[in-house]
Amino acid sequence: MSKAQxxxxxxxxxxxxxxxxxxxxxxxxxxxxxxxVRAHVRVDDERATRLRALGAEVVVGDLLDLTAVxxxxxxxxxxCFAMSVAPTYLEAAVNVAVVAKHHGVxxxxxxxxxxxxxxxxxxxxxxxxxxxxxxxxxxxxxxGLPVVEVRPTAFMEGLLLQTAKTVSxxxxxxxxxxxxxxxxxxxxxxARVIAAILxxxxxxxxxxxxxxxxxxxxxxxxxxRVLGRAWSHDLVCQRST
Numbered sequence: 001m002s003k004a005q006x007x008x009x010x011x012x013x014x015x016x017x018x019x020x021x022x023x024x025x026x027x028x029x030x031x032x033x034x035x036x037v038r039a040h041v042r043v044d045d046e047r048a049t050r051l052r053a054l055g056a057e058v059v060v061g062d063l064l065d066l067t068a069v070x071x072x073x074x075x076x077x078x079x080c081f082a083m084s085v086a087p088t089y090l091e092a093a094v095n096v097a098v099v100a101k102h103h104g105v106x107x108x109x110x111x112x113x114x115x116x117x118x119x120x121x122x123x124x125x126x127x128x129x130x131x132x133x134x135x136x137x138x139x140x141x142x143x144g145l146p147v148v149e150v151r152p153t154a155f156m157e158g159l160l161l162q163t164a165k166t167v168s169x170x171x172x173x174x175x176x177x178x179x180x181x182x183x184x185x186x187x188x189x190x191a192r193v194i195a196a197i198l199x200x201x202x203x204x205x206x207x208x209x210x211x212x213x214x215x216x217x218x219x220x221x222x223x224x225r226v227l228g229r230a231w232s233h234d235l236v237c238q239r240s241t
Contacts, residue, residue, distance in 0.1 A: 007036075008036070008075060008076060008077050008078075009035075009036040009037060009038040009057060009075060009076050010030055010035055010036065010037050010038065010076060010078045010079065010080075010198055011037075011038045011040060011072055011073055011076040011078070011079035011080070012026050012027045012030070012037060012038070012039055012040065012079070012080045012082070013040040013063065013072070013079070013080065013081050013082055013083060013096065014040070014082040014083050014084060015027045015039035015040055015041055015051060015056070015058075016039070016041035016042070016043070016045070016047040016048055016051065017082075017084060021187065022082050022111060022187050022190050022191045022194065023039075023080065023082040024047075024051075025187060025188055025191030025192075025195075026080055026082070026191045026194050026195050026198070027039045027051060027054070027056055028054060029191060029192065029195035030195050030198060030199070031054050031055050031056060033195070033199060035198075035199070036057065037055075037056045037057065038056070038057045038058075038059055038072065038076060039051045039056040039057065039058050039059070040059050040060075040061070040063075040072045041058060041059070041060055042060070042061070042062055042063075043060070044058070044060045048060065059071055059072045063083065063092035063095055063096060064088055064091055064092055064095065066095055066099065069095045069096055069099045070099055070102075070103075073096070073099050073100055073103050073105065074103055075103075076103070076105065077104070077105060077106040077107065078105070078106065078107040078108075078109075078198050078201055079096075079100060079105055079107070079108055079109065080109045080111065080194055080198060081093065081096050081108065081109070081110050081111065082111040082194075083111075085129050087128075089129065089132045089133075089136070090132040090135055090136055093110075093132075093136040093139065093140075094136075094139055097139055097140055097143050097145060098143075100145060101143055101144070101145055105145065105146070106146055106201070107146055107148065107197075107198065107201035107202075107204075107205065108140065108145045108146060108147045108148070109147075109148045109150060109194055109197055109198060109201070110136070110137070110140055110147055110148070110149050110150065111150050111152075111190070111194065112133045112136070112137055112149050112150065112151045113130055113133045113151055113152070114151045114152060114153045114210055114211075114212070115127075115130045115133070115134075116130070116133050116134045116137055116149075116151055117151060117210060119131075119134045137149060146201075146205045146206070147205070147206070148197055148201065148204045148205060148206070148207055148208075148209070149207070149208040149209065150190065150193060150194055150197070150209050150211065151208065151209065151210050151211065152185050152190045152210075152211040152212075153183050153184055153185050153211065153212050153213065154184045154185075183212040183213050184213050185211050185212055185213035186213065189211070189213070190211055193209060193211060197209075
């Protein structure tokens with residue numbers, strides 16, 4: 001599909017992320033499908049240069065700046081709002097929501113978190129970041145925008161970074177979950193879901209998608225197989241501190 005065949009760009013925020021970046025992967029997937037993608041980045045650096053080389057229209061700006069948000073959204077009917085952990089997440093989400101409503105966006109895919117499913121008006125969470133995701137979802141619900149909520153569990157890439165040292169030094173996967181349960185998912189798999197939604201959004205509007213990976217033991221078996229080690233449940237040490 002050429003730009004002429006699809007006349008309006010799809011906006012992807014957070015497109016310059018580094019490790020496990022969902023926004024970058026969504027951009028690459030949509031470009032591969034022939035869509036015109038407007039990739040929002042905060043800094044014009046080598047990551048933005050790589051996005052341009054792939055064929056993306058790169059727009060630079062801070063999501064806390066309403067003028068920059070207008071510049072990013074104007075002319076787009078579909079968008080993916082993805083943003084890294086930051087104290088300013090909620091303000092950025094509100095800016096994107098109000099500007100998207102002003103410009104008549106027809107599909108707003110919001111990358112949220114699985115933990116939001118466990119919250120309500122009486123119970124949120126001690127985590128400020130997770131609470132911001134819950135509040136952002138409330139605002140998007142009130143906005144009347146055509147929203148699709150995508151709620152993954154923790155990203156596997158982050159989990160691997162946490163456990164890489166003890167795997168290399170002790171042959172153990174030591175994850176700080178205590179007695180909690182985890183089914184981390186690869187960011188690339190989350191990106192595939194979002195790209196599919198943005199490609200044909202009509203049937204997804206108003207839906208909430210909970211995305212999980214295999215249980216932690218499944219990840220452990222996969223890691224030991226790839227690393228050439230012998231699997232044992234004793235290799236998985238869950239720490240509460």
